[in-house]
Amino acid sequence: MKILVTGGTGYIGSHTCVELIASGHEVVIVDNLYNSSADVINKIEKISGVKPAFYQTDILDKENLEKVFQENKFDAVIHFAGYKAVGESVAIPLTYYENNIAGSINLYQLMKKYQVRNLVFSSSATVYGDDFEVPFKEEYGLGTTTNPYGTTKKMNEMIITDMNKADENNSAVILRYFNPIGAHESGLIGEVPNGIPNNLVPYIAQVVAGQRDFLRVWGNDYDTVDGTGVRDYIHVVDLAKAHVKAIEYAASHKGTEVINVGTGKGYSVMQVLKAYEKACGKQIPYKVMDRRPGDIAVCYADTTKAEKLLGFKAQYDIDEMCADSYRFTCNLAKQ
Ligand code: NAD
Ligand code: UFG
DSSP, X not given: OEEEEETTTSHHHHHHHHHHHHTTOEEEEEEOOSSSOTHHHHHHHHHHSOOOEEEEOOTTOHHHHHHHHHHOOOSEEEEOOSOOOHXXXXXXXXXXXXXXXXXXXXXXXXXXXXXOOEEEEEEEGGGGTTSSOSSBOGXXXXXXXXXXXXXXXXXXXXXXXXXXXXXXXXXXXXXXXXXXXXXXXXXXXXXXOSSSOOSHHHHHHHHHTTSSSOEEEEOSOSSSSSSSOEEOEXXXXXXXXXXXXXXXXXXXXXXXXXXXXXXXXXXXXXXXHHHHHHHHTSOOOEEEEOOOTTOOSEEOBOOHHIIIIIOOOOOOOHHHHHHHHHHHHHHHHHO
């Protein structure tokens, strides 16, 4: 298939492009490089042997986005482009709604105009909120989001569902990611955080690289194995492979499916820290702080639907995730 990948030079998008190419698909990337660099295109080529077509285009710029549709006959779209920082979304909500909602609507309108009927959308476990029991199941539906970023994911899910109800020839798979970490085993692509990382593993990586003094562990009084927060970490390459299965599923079905992508296992902050210490061979300093507002104690996926519908099961374990993150961090430091 010829697939438009919005946000394809970003963290998850770049790994997905590598896996799409490996599965024989043709990839066209649209990204405005707000949170990524054009050099990622060369890295994708180095890994996969194929240089994807690239348009430096903002999805908010409908006129230029339309040119991409005029120049290419797409079979499908994987939509990653968006802003993703939870804290920032609280401070500048309109910017988040504009980019993540108005940008998405531009894209969906062009898909309609050019009859591109197959879509995979990047949603998040954040849409479950704190309303449900773990493991989170897709059939729970949408919970109460606690920040504008989460609300943009929830709204996109609703928009896609309504859009596909109105046109029964459309097909979409909405993937609810749990916590993607790690990097490609080549060490060439991975997550490059913008500013002070909010997420656990990018923060640990910067402590290991000497850019931060210690990890701040946000609370150790939760009702969990060691009191620290538990999450379902998934290797980004596993997540990328799930996208290949999801877009192939979308192309051979109609309607809308919501599917969790996680491992189904939860690890605490201290367990991740230990795994990272094993990967880098040194102790990582940390201090226990108060709980972070808005955090939940435990979050992990029910992965039955991904297995049943997509035949997808995550392969990498937490040690491999940390080892690959560490390799990428070492390469970044050398640049
Ligand atoms: P990322 O920031 O690395 O990638 C997003 C890409 O989109 C970037 O390259 C950025 O430059 C581009 N972009 C942003 N706004 C754009 C616009 N208006 N026009 C064109 N390009 C634009 O983020 P990621 O971690 O790869 O996340 C990809 C998607 O998955 C996002 O939608 C994110 O919300 C979602 N998601 C991520 C996580 C996570 O933990 N990383 C979890 C759940 C969902
Ligand atoms: N944590 C720390 N110290 C840090 C960062 C995080 O102790 O410096 C802890 C958190 O308290 C939490 C765990 O590590 O217990 C994971 O936190 P992250 O910030 O890495 O991830 P979250 O689960 O809070 O949120 C992430 C994304 C959201 C997404 C959600 C579910 O940031 O956008 O996963 O997919 F919605």
